[in-house]
Amino acid sequence: xxxxxxxxxxxxxxxxxxxxxxxxxxxxxxxxxxxxxxxxxxxxxxxxxxxxxxxxxxxxxxxxxxxxxxxxxxxxxxxxxxxxxxxxxxxxxxxxxxxxxxxxxxxxxxxxxxxxxxxxxxxxxxxxxxxxxxxxxxxxxxxxxxxxxxxxxxxxxxxxxxxxxxxxxxxxxxxxxxxxxxxxxxxxxxxxxxxxxxxxxxxxxxxxxxxxxxxxxxxxxxxxxxxxxxxxxxxxxxxxxxxxxxxxxxxxxxxxxxxxxxxxxxxxxxxxxxxxxxxxxxxxxxxxxxxxxxxxxxxxxxxxxxxxxxxxxxxxxxxxxxxxxxxxxxxxxxxxxxxxxxxxxxxxxxxxxxxxxxxxxxxxxx
Numbered sequence: 001x002x003x004x005x006x007x008x009x010x011x012x013x014x015x016x017x018x019x020x021x022x023x024x025x026x027x028x029x030x031x032x033x034x035x036x037x038x039x040x041x042x043x044x045x046x047x048x049x050x051x052x053x054x055x056x057x058x059x060x061x062x063x064x065x066x067x068x069x070x071x072x073x074x075x076x077x078x079x080x081x082x083x084x085x086x087x088x089x090x091x092x093x094x095x096x097x098x099x100x101x102x103x104x105x106x107x108x109x110x111x112x113x114x115x116x117x118x119x120x121x122x123x124x125x126x127x128x129x130x131x132x133x134x135x136x137x138x139x140x141x142x143x144x145x146x147x148x149x150x151x152x153x154x155x156x157x158x159x160x161x162x163x164x165x166x167x168x169x170x171x172x173x174x175x176x177x178x179x180x181x182x183x184x185x186x187x188x189x190x191x192x193x194x195x196x197x198x199x200x201x202x203x204x205x206x207x208x209x210x211x212x213x214x215x216x217x218x219x220x221x222x223x224x225x226x227x228x229x230x231x232x233x234x235x236x237x238x239x240x241x242x243x244x245x246x247x248x249x250x251x252x253x254x255x256x257x258x259x260x261x262x263x264x265x266x267x268x269x270x271x272x273x274x275x276x277x278x279x280x281x282x283x284x285x286x287x288x289x290x291x292x293x294x295x296x297x298x299x300x301x302x303x304x305x306x307x308x309x310x311x312x313x314x315x316x317x318x319x320x321x322x323x324x325x326x327x328x329x330x331x332x333x334x335x336x337x338x339x340x341x342x343x344x345x346x347x348x349x350x351x352x353x354x355x356x357x358x359x360x361x362x363x364x365x366x
Contacts (some may be wrong), residue, residue: 002321003285004215004262007180012148014087015060015319017181019154019172020047021130021161022066023106023123024077025344033109033122043080044108044344046157046188049305052084053312053346057334057353060316063087063149065138065172067129071096073105074129084345092137094129103129112302112342113274119303123192131162138168140175151315152176155186155218156227159206160193166206173213184216186311187223204229216263216318217254218311224266230254244268244282244291251284262286263318265328267310267335268294275300279339281310281332283324290325292332293359300339309338309346313353326357333357 009015022045028036048064055062064086068074070093081088094103106125113119125131143149152172159166173183187207194203207227211217224230230253247266255261265283272278280294300306313334317327333356337348 014149018051042343049308058316067092144179187219305344310335
């Protein structure tokens with residue numbers, strides 16, 4: 001039985017629309033940003049990664065609402081998005097001022113980490129085109145009404161970009177629900193995003209307001225505490241060791257304050273080294289808890305995007321009418337596979353995800 005009631009696919013142009021920033025990711029490979037002489041280029045962004053995963057791995061019709069400066073870097077990011085199969089017809093293009101004095105495209109320098117040296121992201125995304133979004137710039141009723149979308153995904157990264165982006169997120173979420181489009185939100189707390197605009201207090205203020213419009217709330221161990229203000233139970237020594245039992249105890253407070261949450265899901269990660277993590281996931285809906293197969297000592301090549309890939313697998317399971325247990329297994333398997341390849345976005349296939357979710361091995365396939 002389907003976890004949520006959804007709009008019929010036949011009456012919608014899109015299965016999913018993501019609202020968020022898409023940056024150019026510059027990756028020094030096995031080296032360090034501070035000593036790099038060359039970079040591999042990718043596209044990436046928390047909300048966008050979910051749409052791309054749903055399109056490329058799970059075959060869903062996906063679009064992104066974002067904004068880019070119309071220059072060579074912006075068109076490079078567009079080319080990456082086109083390669084990913086995501087509909088870019090809702091990109092708001094802004095005129096370049098020549099040097100990025102007033103508006104620019106975002107950059108993200110990301111090290112994968114190794115052993116005791118953790119992954120490290122250095123964002124260069126102030127005053128970007130997406131941060132400049134204001135209420136009234138997108139015709140949400142046309143997108144969700146005339147065109148139609150079954151699902152909207154956005155999150156705390158987009159909401160933390162500027163003073164105006166929380167209002168845009170709220171505008172989109174209210175319009176989506178007005179047309180029967182389901183709304184998911186990934187809390188995705190990033191200290192660097194909020195440090196100059198009020199820190200965790202401001203993050204809580206924004207996320208608690210937007211949470212009122214969410215059907216499916218997604219986060220990691222830290223997010224529910226830092227972004228929504230729910231204390232981690234005393235039995236957890238630190239957020240990285242939060243287990244399924246602690247999450248269940250915390251969830252009672254979460255759902256009591258936000259009865260609009262129909263699904264709540266989280267990844268469970270314990271970091272042993274940069275390339276070895278314990279990995280799992282748990283989800284709740286309608287009083288039922290389900291937990292994915294726990295994967296201790298999971299080998300990781302690039303951890304960035306693992307949570308986004310979990311979200312896309314979970315959302316696909318719900319869109320596809322799978323049970324909650326199947327959906328969370330697909331999400332956990334997709335996240336695990338995404339962390340075996342470089343870049344923010346998944347290179348996995350649906351067949352690979354389903355095989356891992358069913359307990360498949362890593363034996364060679366010939």
